[in-house]
Amino acid sequence: MKINSRTAEFLRKLIWIFIIIACWELIRNAGNISPLLMPSVLSIVRSLLKSFIEGSLLRQTLFSLLLVGSGLAGGAILAVLFVFLSVKSKFLNSLVNLLISVFHPLPGIALLPIIILWIGTGAGAILCIIIHSVVWPMTTNLKTGYQSIPQVYLLSARNFEIPPGSVFFRIIIPGSMPYMISGIKIGWARSWRALISAEMIFGAAAGAGGLGWFIYSRRVFMDSQGLFAGLCIVIAIGILVERFCIKRLEENTVKRWGISIG
Amino acid sequence: MDNILTLKNIFKTFSFDNTLHSVLSGISLTLQKGSLTCILGPSGCGKSTLLKIACSLESQDSGDVLFYGKKCIQPDSKRVMVFQEEQLYPWMTIAENVGFPQKVHGNSNWRREAETLLKKVQLSGWENRYPFQLSGGMKKRAAIARALLSSREILIMDEPFSSLDVNTRARLHQLVIDLWKDLGLTILFVTHIIDEALALGERIIVMDNTGSIISDLLVDESYPRDPLANSILTLSDNLKTRMKSEDP
Numbered sequence: 419m420k421i422n423s424r425t426a427e428f429l430r431k432l433i434w435i436f437i438i439i440a441c442w443e444l445i446r447n448a449g450n451i452s453p454l455l456m457p458s459v460l461s462i463v464r465s466l467l468k469s470f471i472e473g474s475l476l477r478q479t480l481f482s483l484l485l486v487g488s489g490l491a492g493g494a495i496l497a498v499l500f501v502f503l504s505v506k507s508k509f510l511n512s513l514v515n516l517l518i519s520v521f522h523p524l525p526g527i528a529l530l531p532i533i534i535l536w537i538g539t540g541a542g543a544i545l546c547i548i549i550h551s552v553v554w555p556m557t558t559n560l561k562t563g564y565q566s567i568p569q570v571y572l573l574s575a576r577n578f579e580i581p582p583g584s585v586f587f588r589i590i591i592p593g594s595m596p597y598m599i600s601g602i603k604i605g606w607a608r609s610w611r612a613l614i615s616a617e618m619i620f621g622a623a624a625g626a627g628g629l630g631w632f633i634y635s636r637r638v639f640m641d642s643q644g645l646f647a648g649l650c651i652v653i654a655i656g657i658l659v660e661r662f663c664i665k666r667l668e669e670n671t672v673k674r675w676g677i678s679i680g
Numbered sequence: 681m682d683n684i685l686t687l688k689n690i691f692k693t694f695s696f697d698n699t700l701h702s703v704l705s706g707i708s709l710t711l712q713k714g715s716l717t718c719i720l721g722p723s724g725c726g727k728s729t730l731l732k733i734a735c736s737l738e739s740q741d742s743g744d745v746l747f748y749g750k751k752c753i754q755p756d757s758k759r760v761m762v763f764q765e766e767q768l769y770p771w772m773t774i775a776e777n778v779g780f781p782q783k784v785h786g787n788s789n790w791r792r793e794a795e796t797l798l799k800k801v802q803l804s805g806w807e808n809r810y811p812f813q814l815s816g817g818m819k820k821r822a823a824i825a826r827a828l829l830s831s832r833e834i835l836i837m838d839e840p841f842s843s844l845d846v847n848t849r850a851r852l853h854q855l856v857i858d859l860w861k862d863l864g865l866t867i868l869f870v871t872h873i874i875d876e877a878l879a880l881g882e883r884i885i886v887m888d889n890t891g892s893i894i895s896d897l898l899v900d901e902s903y904p905r906d907p908l909a910n911s912i913l914t915l916s917d918n919l920k921t922r923m924k925s926e927d928p
Contacts, residue, residue: 570765573737578781578830579757588780592771675770676812 457643465643479651482628486613489548493605497556501564522554526612544616551612552605559601563594595671603664614652682713684834684866690743692729703729704891716860716867718881726891727870731838735759760827764839767823768811775807778826797825817848834866853879857903874919878912879905886922895922
């Protein structure tokens with residue numbers, strides 16, 4: 419039987435997962451390590467299912483996803499706005515460049531004390547940190563994307579008297595798509611990390627809390643199985659978003675258009 | 681015949697390394713409606729700059745551009761240029777690329793009109809493909825169709841076929857001639873290839889490296905032209921001598 423390269427790669431990864439699980443169980447049993455430090459894989463799965471059936475993990479996961487989705491959307495809208503302003507005026511471009519150089523190197527979590535002072539500890543504060551994590555890499559990438567658009571596209575648009583709004587949305591935005599997707603990848607990774615960190619620090623201040631708070635609270639109650647179950651969910655969501663959202667976006671845009679994304 | 685496009689005493693300088701370099705030194709020319717004119721000159725002699733000025737995509741230091749006797753300052757979709765570089769948008773299908781300017785300007789029939797023009801440039805069946813799925817010659821055909829959908833008056837072409845192989849170029853020359861005859865277009869075609877100018881031009885204007893016109897001659901030969909015909913060979917030698925004498 420012949421299998422294609424994608425299936426073969428999937429099978430190789432599956433084999434590695436089984437090897438890692440086997441090693442985990444081997445070390446755990448051979449070293450007589452406490453289940454508090456290294457719980458069995460089976461107990462982690464049981465805890466995962468229990469939390470899902472009770473509804474707490476699902477609720478908290480959905481809450482985290484809603485927050486990160488809103489933050490990503492807000493960051494993306496702000497990034498598009500910043501690039502639009504940069505394109506329109508050299509004076510505003512200087513301001514955007516200044517903001518990028520000041521805020522881009524600043525980790526979102528470092529802003530926490532100020533955000534707590536200004537906004538408090540609710541969902542709004544977490545949203546602020548996510549937007550901060552997303553907007554600067556996305557603006558930088560979009561700006562690079564704009565600069566990389568062949569001049570002939572813009573010259574041709576001028577020749578056909580295409581209105582500025584259409585030039586921006588129908589030429590500049592799709593023309594920047596390879597860089598925009600890189601920006602989304604970086605933005606997603608940064609926002610997901612920022613969200614989990616912020617939820618761990620803010621706790622359940624925002625309603626029932628999110629996935630970060632779920633993990634943190636399991637540690638407080640010495641529920642190691644639950645803690646690892648939470649980590650598994652964080653990893654699984656990361657992989658699913660990368661594979662099904664970002665990859666699909668790539669396939670429906672740059673790959674479909676035959677544009678190389680490096 | 682009417683004068684469709686007039687360039688009057690065009691001067692243009694560019695600044696490189698804090699030094700001013702003259703690119704066009706007082707170019708004047710008039711195109712009659714329905715003519716096919718080639719501008720021939722070595723690379724870097726200012727041909728492309730002249731075309732951009734003719735479309736008001738670049739501003740001149742002095743001189744005037746007149747379209748049907750009316751002074752032009754802003755670009756307009758009546759004077760459309762086909763560029764040397766790839767100009768189709770990779771994220772639009774061929775039909776969308778061709779119809780895009782019309783769609784944006786509110787023409788609800790853009791797709792039907794685009795498909796009609798694509799048929800005219802022999803691209804039927806390729807409407808829903810993306811540019812990367814087309815060969816270099818096909819992309820040029822689509823770019824010509826897009827220009828024609830906006831303007832049936834004048835087509836301004838900046839070395840559009842220079843990156844193509846000889847056979848594809850010959851087929852596209854025939855397409856340009858067919859479109860010129862069928863649609864009664866005015867064509868201003870820039871090239872640095874003598875054979876291309878001789879295959880296409882009713883009139884050949886030769887520019888030198890100083891950005892001036894050194895020769896303006898009429899080619900009284902019917903189409904399609906035989907490149908080995910005596911009259912064409914004589915003209916070719918004549919043009920080669922003129923262009924060689926201008927080499928730095």
